Amino acid sequence: MALILHASSRNKNGFKVRITAEYSGVKVELAKNFEMGVSNKTPEFLQMNPLGKVPVLETPDGPIFESNAIARYVARLKGDNxxxxxxxxxxxxxxxxxxxxxxxxxxxxxxxxxxxxxxxxxxxxxxxxxxxxxxxxxxxxxxxxxxxxxxxxxxxxxxxxxxxxxxxxxxxxxxxxxxxxxxxxxxxxxxxxxxxxxxxxxxxxGEVKQADSVPPVQSAKKPVPAKESKPKTKDEPKKEIKKESAKPKAEDAEEEEEAPKPKPKNPLDLLPPSKMVLDEWKRLYSNTKTNFHEVAIKGFWDMYDPDGYSLWFCEYKYNDENTVSFVTLNKVSGFLQRMDLARKYAFGKMLVIGSEAPYKVKGLWLFRGQEIPQFVIDECYDMELYEWSKVDISDEAQKERVNAMIEDLEPFEGESLLDAKCFK
Ligand SMILES: N[C@@H](CCC(=O)N[C@@H](CS)C(=O)NCC(=O)O)C(=O)O
CATH class of the missing domain: 1.20.1050.10 (Glutathione S-transferase Yfyf (Class Pi); Chain A, domain 2)
Structure with missing residues (x-):
């Protein structure tokens, strides 16, 4: 039977308990219809935690509060955890x-x-x-x-x-x-x-996104009395005025919706048009199942436009730390997920190299323009974890390295590949 956890679904203290439960194979379910500021102030809840704070776990032997204590309890439900x-x-x-x-x-x-x-x-x-x-x-x-x-x-x-x-x-x-x-x-x-x-x-x-600015100081919110709100005149913008709630704001309360701001144009969209159509290359890469070298690699160089695009090698700066294979693979997968914002402007291959730890992570990226796009550097923190060098396509050896990376050629620089991931 599942243990019931009283907390809202985005509460970080509740996360501790739920993640511990996942690792321990223990069933924990969130209390149904929990409403922060309401459910945790009822007499029944105060019986479980006199402070009226969440999370609280109901167990067959009685309730527990304080998230660290609950997480310890859940971990101990599994012997030799x-x-x-x-x-x-x-x-x-x-x-x-x-x-x-x-x-x-x-x-x-x-x-x-x-x-x-x-x-x-x-x-x-x-x-x-x-x-x-x-x-x-x-x-x-x-x-x-x-x-x-x-x-x-x-x-x-x-x-x-x-x-x-x-x-x-x-x-x-x-x-x-x-x-x-x-x-x-x-x-x-x-x-x-x-x-x-x-x-x-x-x-x-779920997906975690880093704050992009420090929030401005907000004064404690008070409910707006109905009589203070002026009737709208016909000249006023017809913007819905949201009534603020008198309820205490939960830690995980959703942010108020802002009016959508016009999306600024990406500077890469303002570059002179290129003869290379990135999606065409991505399709060729994905659809070539046989004769990869003759079809896809040759096709790549036929399409490649050195004025509209640039190629980059990258190498992870902390390869010595890649001691656990699945952690290394997750690191690379996380990087590719965070590159999502550049899908229109980039193609990439990331190789995890070696048959035993420490694994080396090296990659090849194709970017629109002559530089690594600034918005990618600003938004994707992984970029600074890699050493970047521009590919000199007049150097045959570098071109061959590009080919080997696109093709997942093994051995790569004398070593086998643990994995090759593609960003397309
Ligand atoms: N140390 C406690 C902190 C609990 C806590 O402060 N919970 C907040 C939400 S994260 C709460 O319930 N606040 C409601 C209140 O203070 O009335 C724990 O780890 O469980």
């Missing part, structure tokens, strides 16, 4: 990082983020914000140093510490920690994106 490590010292380190994730990461993200978003009645005070950011940076610096030498927080697989840490970082990444902020901590970035792309995390969290 690797989420708890495999030795006493690992267990100690897992607890260490859970406390660190709560006291040093979550607490400081909350102190920075909540007042800005007007959550939990927290008031924005610039010196308090400055102190929170400084403390958060101190914590992330320590975390970054640890992750420079470790794929996971403890041992060689995901533990409860990774689940708690990732869920706590999640609030920061989606609301306030922009790329500009996190780029100071590249190992934390890599860790976070690797974690949220693990299947059990994805299943619960």
């Amino acid at each position: 690797t989420l708890y490590g495999s030795s006493l010292i690992e267990y100690g380190h897992i607890e260490q990082w859970i406390d660190f994730a709560s006291m040093e990461v979550d607490a400081n993200i909350s102190r920075w983020c909540y007042p800005r978003l007007g959550w939990a009645n927290m008031v924005h005070l610039p010196p308090a914000e400055e102190a929170a950011i400084a403390a958060l940076k101190r914590a992330l610096t320590a975390l970054n140093t640890h992750l420079a030498a470790n794929t996971y927080l403890v041992g060689h697989c995901v533990t409860l510490a990774d689940i708690v840490m990732t869920c706590n970082l999640y609030v920061g990444f989606i609301h306030i920690m922009t790329k500009n902020f996190t780029s100071e901590f590249p190992h934390v970035e890599r860790y976070f994106w690797t974690m949220v792309n693990q299947p059990h995390f994805c299943k619960v969290m």
